Amino acid sequence: MTTNVTVEALEIIQKRQRLHCQKIGRRNLNLRLDALKQFKRLLIENEERWLFALNEDLGKPALEAYATEVAFLLNELDHTMKHLAKWVKPTVKRRLLLSGLEKTSVMAEPFGSILILSPWNYPLQLALGPALGAIAAGNSVVLKPSEYAPAVSQLLAELIPQYFAPDLFFVVEGDGEVAQMLTNMRWDFVFFTGSPQTGTKVYQAAAKHLTPVALELGGKNPCIVDDTKLNPDTVKQIVWSKFLNAGQTCIAPDTVFVPRAYFTQFLEQAKQQIIEFYGERPIESKDYGRLISLKHLAHVEDFLKDGEIFYGGEVDQATCFMAPTLMTHVVAGSALAKDEIFGPILPIIPYDSIEEIVSQYQQLPVPLVVYLFTKDKQHIQYIQEELESGALSVNQLMVHVTSPNAPFGGKGQSGLGNYHGEASIKTFTYQRTLYQKKTPLLLPQQFPPYSEGALAALKRFRRIIF
The missing domain is CATH 3.40.309.10 (Aldehyde Dehydrogenase; Chain A, domain 2)
Known part of the structure; x- marks a missing residue:
């Protein structure tokens, strides 16, 4: 097993990432947008190196590599930056009841430290696409690129530290044993792209910790x-x-x-x-x-x-x-x-x-x-x-x-969950409710001992009581 980090070091990085998410990532929209700008710099400033690495790994022609990997990511970034403020804005609803005025706010909260396991067939797009969505949603990311695309994997490991602090985005290189080591750890969310067979193993490992997952798998289309x-x-x-x-x-x-x-x-x-x-x-x-x-x-x-x-x-x-x-x-x-x-x-x-x-x-x-x-x-x-x-x-x-308006994902053996555009924000966050209610007076019928007419009144006025 060859990797650039130990489990102990990763646990320290996880702790820093969770702290970053709690203290900074959850509420600071400007820092999220700054991170997305860093993604753009990462792509644009190293464009020729990305195209060369993609050709090294898969023989991709420059036009094909740019269109399906670099341009795809740049478009995703532009769309996300334009709409992110709207996507993460809390939804607020109010109701007037007999017992008072109710206000419910639902917020999209990031999970924390997210593990992304990316494949070799589109080794740049399918590594950075989920990562930018996760970070836009307020999370931090540990990325394990595929060892079967070594040129892109090595370039990701070299360049990402130049644009991101490890408490926001960190790369772990290695083989299948390293992937197994990573999936055995406790993460706040796991995102995997690859075969249904490997996806099943990732799902089973995550289930031991009740960790939510998204699986982007294959299909006979x-x-x-x-x-x-x-x-x-x-x-x-x-x-x-x-x-x-x-x-x-x-x-x-x-x-x-x-x-x-x-x-x-x-x-x-x-x-x-x-x-x-x-x-x-x-x-x-x-x-x-x-x-x-x-x-x-x-x-x-x-x-x-x-x-x-x-x-x-x-x-x-x-x-x-x-x-x-x-x-x-x-x-x-x-x-x-x-x-x-x-x-x-x-x-x-x-x-x-x-x-x-x-x-x-x-x-x-x-x-x-x-x-x-x-x-x-x-x-x-x-x-x-x-x-x-x-x-x-x-x-x-x-x-x-x-x-950017089409969520991408499958069902069953072709996948679980989806991403791209707003769907990424929904996937990499959970809904947290803030409930507030102004109650001028308490209804006596609410509390024991219950009166004989309480049930009849509840049936009649239930829609405006609760």
């Missing part, structure tokens, strides 16, 4: 195309979104369903679109990323046995490369049919009715998102009513996650 929306632009969106970050995106379309009459046409269009994007030899393309590790490459490559490769399938272990791959004739009940792929393999399945797709996905865990391409309002209503998901995105792929 269906993409349903009907005959009203089958066109080149739809195919372009699907191919782009699937092979962005070499398919290592939790909200990527996992499987595409196409009307049987247009199945062959769709396959050919998707193949040509891959060639337009990445050329005849994607391994030579500067616009196509790499898988994170040989272990993950082997895992994704194993899916190739569960169907027929229509296009792609090439693998180069020396560079952790797998070509954009289209697959057909998926074996029923196979891993490719049931499990999240999280790589550059796109199964394409013909269908005769949308009802058969719905029936299939009703038997699977709830996905993070369902994608539907249609002009038919009845199809939209049907999918919305019959399929559960964290989101339903119509005629767009993945961009819903960029909307």
